[in-house]
Every structure is written in structure tokens, then in C-alpha cells.
Amino acid sequence: MQRYKCTISYDGSGYSGYQIQPNGRTVQGELEAALKKIHKGEHVKVTGSGRTDAGVHAVGQVIHFDTPLTIPKERWPIVLNSLLPDDVSIQNAVSVESEFHARYSVVKKEYRYKVYLNTYRDPFQRNYAFHFPYPLDIQEMEKASKFLIGTHDFTSFCSAKTEVVDKIRTIEKINLRIKNNQLEVQFIGNGFLYNMVRILMGTLLEVGIKKRSAEEIPWILQQKNRIHAGKTAPAEGLYLWKVFYN
Amino acid sequence: MQRYKCTISYDGSGYSGYQIQPNGRTVQGELEAALKKIHKGEHVKVTGSGRTDAGVHAVGQVIHFDTPLTIPKERWPIVLNSLLPDDVSIQNAVSVESEFHARYSVVKKEYRYKVYLNTYRDPFQRNYAFHFPYPLDIQEMEKASKFLIGTHDFTSFCSAKTEVVDKIRTIEKINLRIKNNQLEVQFIGNGFLYNMVRILMGTLLEVGIKKRSAEEIPWILQQKNRIHAGKTAPAEGLYLWKVFYN
Numbered sequence: 001m002q003r004y005k006c007t008i009s010y011d012g013s014g015y016s017g018y019q020i021q022p023n024g025r026t027v028q029g030e031l032e033a034a035l036k037k038i039h040k041g042e043h044v045k046v047t048g049s050g051r052t053d054a055g056v057h058a059v060g061q062v063i064h065f066d067t068p069l070t071i072p073k074e075r076w077p078i079v080l081n082s083l084l085p086d087d088v089s090i091q092n093a094v095s096v097e098s099e100f101h102a103r104y105s106v107v108k109k110e111y112r113y114k115v116y117l118n119t120y121r122d123p124f125q126r127n128y129a130f131h132f133p134y135p136l137d138i139q140e141m142e143k144a145s146k147f148l149i150g151t152h153d154f155t156s157f158c159s160a161k162t163e164v165v166d167k168i169r170t171i172e173k174i175n176l177r178i179k180n181n182q183l184e185v186q187f188i189g190n191g192f193l194y195n196m197v198r199i200l201m202g203t204l205l206e207v208g209i210k211k212r213s214a215e216e217i218p219w220i221l222q223q224k225n226r227i228h229a230g231k232t233a234p235a236e237g238l239y240l241w242k243v244f245y246n
Numbered sequence: 247m248q249r250y251k252c253t254i255s256y257d258g259s260g261y262s263g264y265q266i267q268p269n270g271r272t273v274q275g276e277l278e279a280a281l282k283k284i285h286k287g288e289h290v291k292v293t294g295s296g297r298t299d300a301g302v303h304a305v306g307q308v309i310h311f312d313t314p315l316t317i318p319k320e321r322w323p324i325v326l327n328s329l330l331p332d333d334v335s336i337q338n339a340v341s342v343e344s345e346f347h348a349r350y351s352v353v354k355k356e357y358r359y360k361v362y363l364n365t366y367r368d369p370f371q372r373n374y375a376f377h378f379p380y381p382l383d384i385q386e387m388e389k390a391s392k393f394l395i396g397t398h399d400f401t402s403f404c405s406a407k408t409e410v411v412d413k414i415r416t417i418e419k420i421n422l423r424i425k426n427n428q429l430e431v432q433f434i435g436n437g438f439l440y441n442m443v444r445i446l447m448g449t450l451l452e453v454g455i456k457k458r459s460a461e462e463i464p465w466i467l468q469q470k471n472r473i474h475a476g477k478t479a480p481a482e483g484l485y486l487w488k489v490f491y492n
Contacts, residue, residue, distance in 0.1 A: 009368065009369050009370070010369050011369040011370055011372070057370070077366055081366055081367065086367060086369065086372045087369045087372065088369055089366050089367045089368065089369050090366065091366055119323075120323055120327055120335050120336065120337055121327065121332060121335050122255065122335065123255050123256050123257040123332065123333045123334055123335050124255070124257055124303070124374065126257070126332045126333065128370065
């Protein structure tokens, strides 16, 4: 058996999320269906670095799978892409040791969140950025983001539905960049809880429109209660950008 | 009655084209349906600067319509956008003299054609650029484009289905720009025949992969026969970018 690590991109707008489920189209489902064809009907399990929700995109999601086939690594993207629907694409495949695990070996992850700021919606961005046509105080948002950097208990910035017990995570970087009516926020950290980036983003936007002040952030973190943070920003602006391994 | 001129954008991937037709969703159909609601069930005809085919996009299509309503011009985009589907958007509305005509008053038009050059497809560009993963000789393509500039009979670069008799048009500018695996070609001219930009683009790409030489272009023009030009490039890469009036 050989383990392969693949970097994949997908447009999340046509998916019920990454992870396979009984109803709805999923990225994992499409990947496993393509691998099943290559393996003459045998099921091949695909393991991702983590889930993404319905409507959330990926530029650099990472998956692994094991195969007895001896297809050279350069051929895997070509073979898989020919069998996959065109809203998902294998960008790269490399053979790895069996110790490598797409989820457990993750060192850190980068997400990006895109916001379209123009007055009227842009039809080309309707599924790819959150339309938020209000003036933003970027300096206040940057000030707020500084309070989020570091190691904190992010219970307040996590969906109450989550089953994870340990909610301590380290955010290494939050970087805001505005270009042509588009705000792109980069989040890098050692792990993100369920809905965490979207809640962080929703809260930063509320700071941006001065619904709350940057100085509220430490207090929100202390409360360890989801109700004190801002609204969950919508899925269409979120991208799993890059997954880092050693 | 007051005439309004509107600049509109649409993602053509969900449309059977701009112009209304018995079957299929059209941009004109959506615009007229929205105006009908505003006019309490009265039909309001919308006139566009020209058609775009199924799958072709518009960043700056221009339309006009006449209305007895006294809605201020700043309100028209807000009112119309609230009634239109999110793959079309009114960017701007101005009141104009009744002499203005979205089609007959056109002085020139700009189209752009986007090509995605990377080896593997990009799921985010599948409806927004032509995936053409072959090395291109851009200098040869630029040389070919120079032969197309000016006033010519473009019969060879026009769908044989066209009913237009006069096929003489003037191309003012063809500009190629490569950035991040993306080729964007700008075409500006006083008018473009049916499928003309897509046939020009298909021919330029054949020059780019050296299937033909730049020097063939004058000969192709002289033949006045569609069969001598290149393939029609697909709809998804084409954008009606801007319409110019005096």
C-alpha cells in the first residue's frame, strides 16, 4: 500500500460540505466515488485535514488515501481530475510515509475570508465573497484583531453545537488587506474550532461598523460564552487557504 | 415618460443569453419581469446595447427603458436590485434624453476574453475563463493581432449563421496581458459581428500554440469565408466589458 497526499481546490457553492453524509453532495463523496472507479469498485477511504461547511471553499485543502495501485504520482492529478466534477480539482499529489496523516499531522492552517464592500452586489462574487456594503473602520478592526492573536480559550468564538472539549487555540496571525472594494482577511493558527473563523469575522465586522469597540474583545474572550461574540459571517466568504505540515 | 440608461453586470453562466426567447432564462426577461412588478403589471420593454450568447458574461452591458414613474435616479438601482436575481445587478442608472438609444447610439464596444493557462483546472474559474493548459507564444499572438487592427471585412471571423450583410468593422485595439497564469485579451472596436470575438480569440490561440502562423491572418481575412479561421473559443471566457457612447 502506498499513501498519497493531495492538495485539492473546490468551489463549495455546490456542496453540502466537505464531509460525506447520507444526503447531499459532498467533496469527500466525489473523491471516494472517483477513487472507487480507479480501483475497480473497491472503496477507498479519503481523509481530509478537516471539514468545511456547506458553501465554504477550499484553495488548498489536503487529503490522503492509501492505494495498492502503482500509478506514478504525476499521473494521479490527471487521472482523478478526469473523473471528478469540474467544481473540484486535484492540484498536486505526492507519495508520503504511512505515518503522515492529513488530519493528525496538521501543524497549522490558514483561512481567508473575503468581503465585497461596494454598494451594489457583484454578480460574479455572489458565491465567493460576503457582500457587506457599509463603511468599515479598518484601523479599529486591526486593533481588535491584535487582541485575538495568541493563545486563548475561544469558547466565545465557537458554535455552541461543538463537541470538542478543549477550546484553547493559538492564533498566530490575522492580517487585513483592502484592494478594489474587496477586503481579504487572513487567519493563521494551530487549529480553528467549529465556525470559529466565521464568528471571528462577524465580530470584526461589527467592530468595523462601530457596533462594538475593539476593547470589548478581551472581555468577550473572558466570558467563554458564544452569545457575547458577533454574528457568524456567511459561508460564501470563507476559504480554507492552506494546510501546513512539518 | 422618462428614459433611463442603466449599466448592468451579469454572470452569464445561468442564462440562455441576454435576449428574451420563448424557452430559457434570459437577462432581458429578468429585467422586464422586475420592471413589470414596479409598474404594477404593465410591460416595460428593455433595450440592450446588443445580445450576448448563453454563458457569456457582462461587466458593463448597457440598457435603456422608458417609464412614467418619478423614482429618483439614485433609487432605480436599489429598487431593481431588490427585485432581480443575484446573478444580475444594476450598477448605475442615469436619466437620458429620448434620443439616446442603447443600441443605435453605440460608438464602440469593449470585450475581454479570459483564458486560464495552468495545467489543472481551477474550480473557481470553470464558468469564468477558458481553461487552455498549453504554452502560448504571446509574441506571435501579438503579431497576429496587429494584422486584425483597422477596418476589414470580417466575414471569415463571423458565424456563417449571421444575417447581417455589411461585415466591415473597425478594430481599434487588441491588447494581451498575462498575469498569474491568466491571459486576458482586450478587444475594442466600433462593432463586432456574431461570434466574432470568440472566433478571433480561437484563431489567436491557434497562433499561440503554433498551429498557424501570424502571417496567415491577412490571407484569412481575404478569403471572406468562416472555414479558414480558427475554432470558436467557448462562451465562458467572454465578457462584454464596456459600451461607449458620445
